[in-house]
Amino acid sequence: MFHETLDSFPKDFLWGAASAAYQIEGAFDADGKGPSIWDEFTKIPGKTFEGTNGDVAIDHYHRYKEDVKLMADMGLKAYRFSVSWSRILPEGEGVVNEAGLQFYEDLVDELIKNGVEPVLTLYHWDLPLALQEKYNGWESRETIKAFKQYCELLFERLGKKVTYWVTFNEQNVFTSMGYRWESHPPNVSDTKRLFEANHIINLANAEAINLFKEMVPEGKIGPSFGYGPVYPLTSDPSDVLAAENAHDFNNAWWLDIYCKGKYPVTTFKRLKRMGIAPTVLPEDEELLKSAKPDFLGINYYHGGTVKQNKLENPTENEETNKQFSSTDPYLMQPKDEQSQSPEVPMFQSTENPSLEKTDWGWEIDPVGFRVALRQVFARYDLPLFVTENGLGALDELTKEEEIHDDYRIAYLENHISEMKKSISDGVDMIGYCAWSFTDLLSWLNGYKKRYGFVYVNRTETDEKDMKRIPKKSFYWYKELIENNGKNI
Template sequence: MTDINAFAPITLPEDFIFGAATSAFQIEGAVNEDGRGPSIWDEFTAKKGRIRSGHNAVTACDHYHRFETDVDLMKRMRLQAYRFSVAWPRIMPTGTGSVNMAGLDFYSRLTDSLLEAGIEPFATLFHWDMPLSIYQNNGGFISRDTCDYFADYVEVVVKVLGDRIKNWITLNEPFEHACFGHLLGNHAPGHHRMGHFLKAMHHQLLAHGKAVERIRSISDESKVGITLSLTPILPSSDSANDKWAAEFGNQLLNHITLSALYKGRYPEELQQRLRWFWPKIEDGDMALIGTPSDFVGVNHYNCEYASHRWYIPFLKSWISGANAADAEYEQGGKWYTAMGWEVNPWGMYEVLRMLREDYGNPEVYITENGAAFEDTLVNGEVNDSKRIEYFQGYFAEVIHACGIGSKIKGYFAWSLLDNFEWAEGYEKRFGLIHVDYETQKRTLKDSALWYSWLIKHRTL
């Protein structure tokens, strides 16, 4: 871990931006309004036992109706950029065919409001809310056809918003959508099949390549990238078997995307070990996946640990970053967030080192970094000092990496608002802004005030 006191004040590059991030399904609500079609997450949350406490995102943070209030809060926080996602089923209710102009109008108004406030919009085009019809008809990203459907949807959005939005993220965390939704089954659509996981992985990356081409054909001025969740995997012990498990875990979680995007191939050992399930790779696939992009988005929260388990089919590894605790606590000199994730800022440095040394040092935006804690509103205030400590440690590593050559263009805190945290429902709060879900009242937490100070002074 880097000591934040070890740094002399530095001047960040003039074009380094500070922002915050959200996603459509987690904050918008209004799932049945203005022509929006259902997504796989609407169906998934309606199934008993899928979401903690039976929560759903029908209302969420009601951002769809309150976006102007939220933009005002962003301006108060001095945010320079805002990363949001466009809901595919709000634009094309069945995923293909007819376009819902009311959905496009919402994102147009949001974009205009951001620009009027001096906030640069960064739009993510897929943040897991697959239109339900596409999934029902062809399995979503299990099918290659979805790559073309996605590219058509991207074209619709960029033709309308590309005159104002100049920074596009094709997909958010393709590994997580593929793994949690198609192998582990704890996210939508809820599959438990290795073959489905690998197909969804490969087809998302193909969809990324197609989207990059489509965006560039429409808007010469646009910058395009993809956001990946990068998580260093460490051995659980010094044993040779656990060290192997960690190396293999890094192939599975990190290099499966990075190697395909930047080296034109999947990791050899991973592909060999899972050869019975690997999807067909057609001529031109890897070249399309490797279509040069302008930046890579990095989502980083924690490290994970791997141990060798001979009885686990094919993988022979157990990988976990969560402690069994259900709230933040300290144990054995380590401390954890409310998600049970160990706080280890070194992981941020390691991710940026890997990109710099192993993948050609691409331009990077930290598109998500943050932590959930047991935030309590007391007398109109939320004293979330642990979150501030978390941010200080991780941002110190960003500064460290900048100082030794990483090309980092900006940092987005996750999340702007407390929100619907997928399978955790509303139990876990990641926001800089506290949301009372009954009244929808917003309150700036102490971390939001600290972040505003950081943006103003641009140094720790």
């Protein structure tokens, strides 16, 4: 029998775990912090599971030392976290809140003291509410100026201490959820506005990268993209073409801009015919081409499967669209009805008969992880940093205060094993951050859907003592880090 000979993980591979400010910090109005769009959105009845919000979350703001101590106990090499923009600029621009900057500097110092490499995300979805109210948020170029001020403050303060920076987290997800499915702020369903706002975010991403290169020449910066490979349901060439279309629309639409500075031509032409293409000024093209990321962050949960779209069955198509709305942002179809376009949708999402699913209906597809890493590396030739991958599951705390999350260990082990194969295939990988370090607030699913290596004792309705309890997966990951993935 043929066995693959696998390379070892690089000596300085960054084994890490991740989080995001709104999902862990709490302290939503402490020490001068201003409100973000999420502080407002989560208070709209019916938007989140059991009305949960991040006012308190898991109180990381007050307990960060305890959390970093646990990272050190685990031997974690890297910790990815995000900065809350409105903690630093309560109005989104203008007056600076020194206490906010100090909090993140203290966190970074604590990480470094404990031998953990900080990986800083500039934008993980919590836009200052003031910018939404004043400018309509990402629909205005004024917000780019505000973003530049925010970036400049952080580059100045932390540029010497933090090497790895992520610009935007999953731009594909937050724009689609926010401007199409009304399941994130700003709670809009309008594809024209979606593509205009998305273009402005592309410009903000490029500006941030160029500023970074000037101010932090030794550092590394790149966006984190929610990538999923797209499979054709069958070998029927029409299904294969549908998969190509879906890839262009869901992946290349963002990655081509980040890496080549231009939109993929097929999708752009199509959106143009539908009257929903973004407004691209000549100077935008220049800016987008000038900004080169140092690496690509990849968040991988799963891909998707599509087939040729048959117009004669529009109801089925509508059903599938609904199914992918709030719980599964990773595979979307253009919403033609809005533009009143007679165009046939480019593909139709469907079930993959070969894959099992999590309790929340997300496909479990470790081989797809290898496919994803291979595809992105081959197309864009940049080092990859896995900035998220993990399993959301119901965890049970036993009487002995233990969590036997063997299912999470199996999930992570299978994915890490495929990542190791992709390294052996030649993919250049910087590190891997599992989602997440501690349990945290799911944007839409409360505290039931847990991802952490560390259990946090609280529920949707009862904050309890928020005690941190390492799960079985904590000790498993600790050992894996110790031997640098040798036994995988």
